[in-house]
Amino acid sequence: MDLFVLIFLLLLGLTVLAMAVRIVPEYRRLVVFRLGRCVGSKGPGIIFLIPFLDRGVSVDLREVYFDVPPQTCITADNASLSIDFLVYDKVIDPVRSVLEVKDFTGAARGLAITTLRAVVGAMALDDVLSKRDEINRILHEKLDDVTDRWGIRVMAVEIREVVPPRDIVDAMTRQMAAERSRRATVTEAEGKREAVVTIAEGDKNAAILKAEGTRQATILQAEGDRQASVLRAKGFAMALNEIYKVAQGVDSKTLTLQYLQTLKALGEGDATKFIIPTELMNLAQPLSALVKGAHTE
Numbered sequence: 001m002d003l004f005v006l007i008f009l010l011l012l013g014l015t016v017l018a019m020a021v022r023i024v025p026e027y028r029r030l031v032v033f034r035l036g037r038c039v040g041s042k043g044p045g046i047i048f049l050i051p052f053l054d055r056g057v058s059v060d061l062r063e064v065y066f067d068v069p070p071q072t073c074i075t076a077d078n079a080s081l082s083i084d085f086l087v088y089d090k091v092i093d094p095v096r097s098v099l100e101v102k103d104f105t106g107a108a109r110g111l112a113i114t115t116l117r118a119v120v121g122a123m124a125l126d127d128v129l130s131k132r133d134e135i136n137r138i139l140h141e142k143l144d145d146v147t148d149r150w151g152i153r154v155m156a157v158e159i160r161e162v163v164p165p166r167d168i169v170d171a172m173t174r175q176m177a178a179e180r181s182r183r184a185t186v187t188e189a190e191g192k193r194e195a196v197v198t199i200a201e202g203d204k205n206a207a208i209l210k211a212e213g214t215r216q217a218t219i220l221q222a223e224g225d226r227q228a229s230v231l232r233a234k235g236f237a238m239a240l241n242e243i244y245k246v247a248q249g250v251d252s253k254t255l256t257l258q259y260l261q262t263l264k265a266l267g268e269g270d271a272t273k274f275i276i277p278t279e280l281m282n283l284a285q286p287l288s289a290l291v292k293g294a295h296t297e
Contacts, residue, residue: 020049025043027044029042066086068116070163071083073117076124079125081128082163084161088157089153090152104147
């Protein structure tokens with residue numbers, strides 16, 4: 001009998017100890033209720049509770065997420081879309097997360113669905129398809145405003161997939177094909193334009209180089225002609241100078257002899273009439289004087 005009582009007391013003590021002592025990890029907090037009244041959150045580490053009076057509710061402080069299944073939404077231009085997304089959240093106030101909301105995940109999911117439909121309903125189809133980041137931002141702000149009073153912060157909202165109706169998908173496919181065709185045409189035209197510009201630029205450069213070569217050749221030829229003319233003029237001047245030097249030593253007898261030779265050459269011609277310049281007649285006077293002097297002697 002005494003052994004049975006001892007075992008009972010030992011089991012009772014272990015049960016009371018298990019109820020009184022809690023070990024709370026770093027990423028959790030324990031919200032303690034004493035006789036139904038919240039006395040705050042405790043942890044991390046070893047927490048002592050009063051058995052049968054205190055009750056602890058464990059709260060996870062790590063960031064978690066939940067997914068919102070595909071939802072049918074109507075855009076402002078009456079297009080039907082199927083959208084699903086993820087919501088990332090984190091408890092920042094353990095006490096309020098326990099006291100203010102019973103099932104946070106369910107409440108946040110319902111709030112996210114209604115908010116999504118309101119946001120998409122105010123946008124056109126093209127905006128919904130092209131402005132996912134803006135929709136994520138609006139959903140994030142609206143959800144965070146509501147969940148803040150629950151002690152929970154929405155960290156991010158990410159749309160995973162937007163599925164438009166089949167007819168819209170077909171229209172978008174045709175539009176993308178037309179856009180690719182247009183871009184190919186534009187690219188081809190741009191390439192041809194650049195080729196024409198390049199060829200024209202090459203022709204222009206070639207013409208410039210040819211004109212520059214012609215100009216240089218003309219300049220060189222003119223310079224050569226000028227130098228040749230200068231050299232010819234210098235040669236002629238030197239010849240005249242030599243003639244002048246020789247003429248300085250010619251006397252009247254020599255000139256008279258040249259006169260006679262000239263007359264002889266004229267007389268040997270076929271002409272019957274001769275025009276003799278006055279200068280030649282003047283040269284004849286020394287000849288007459290020379291002849292008279294010879295007869296006198």
